[in-house]
Amino acid sequence: MVETQLYVLHASICQTLANPKRLEIIDRLRKSEMSVMQLTEAMQISQANLSQHLAVMRQKGIVKTRREGLNVYYQLGNPKIVQACDLMREVLLEHLETGAELVRGKQEKESIP
């Protein structure tokens, strides 16, 4: 089944977005491109770790790069990424509204009727 392969690839895209630091990177890059150094300074994260996250996103086409001397500038690879992230954030916020527990550590499970 070719469908199965698509789900696997699709899941790997989601997996790439499934990290708070990477989401913050995306959020910062939506305003403008940034160099690795700029990102390192803006975020609380080591340069090596940042570079790892960027590599993961690069391989999935989520960000793309432009070199300028010693610096490498990262930008979003596809505007649809931002749209998808915004949609997911809306889903999150709507879910928080109808059951405002999650915000402060209460992990009350959603019950079945």
Next chain:
Amino acid sequence: MVETQLYVLHASICQTLANPKRLEIIDRLRKSEMSVMQLTEAMQISQANLSQHLAVMRQKGIVKTRREGLNVYYQLGNPKIVQACDLMREVLLEHLETGAELVRGKQEKESIP
């Protein structure tokens, strides 16, 4: 930082979508609601495992349930989920077009310039 917490929650939504089986479930539910039994028969997966996946998605508000006698019917909890999935699939397909390696196991890394 309240932002950080949001990124963590957002990442957990993405994590929930980061599984091929769960994406297939979402894809099946977009057409119509289905009972656990119907899903079990339609997908190649054990009932226990399916139930686990459904529980994960339930807790994140991605699916919701309706009971009818012994059967529990699942449906999507928010139409925006489908939109987000479609967008991510477009990103995936566009990325595959510009570098058609991934499809057949060649994991050539995206290089920096």
Next chain:
DNA sequence: TTACAATATTCGCAAATTCTAATATCGCGA
């Protein structure tokens, strides 16, 4: 060519995920 700054990669380990097997719960009819 050498040195240095910016960035990337590799390695090893703790923590998180996923799956199967086994068990539990829930609703209904006899």
Next chain:
DNA sequence: TCGCGATATTAGAATTTGCGAATATTGTAA
């Protein structure tokens, strides 16, 4: 109440992921 079908939960092993530490690469200027 008892038994059964549908669904849910738990436990444990195997795999994957995230991160720090160390090291490598790349581009530039002296």
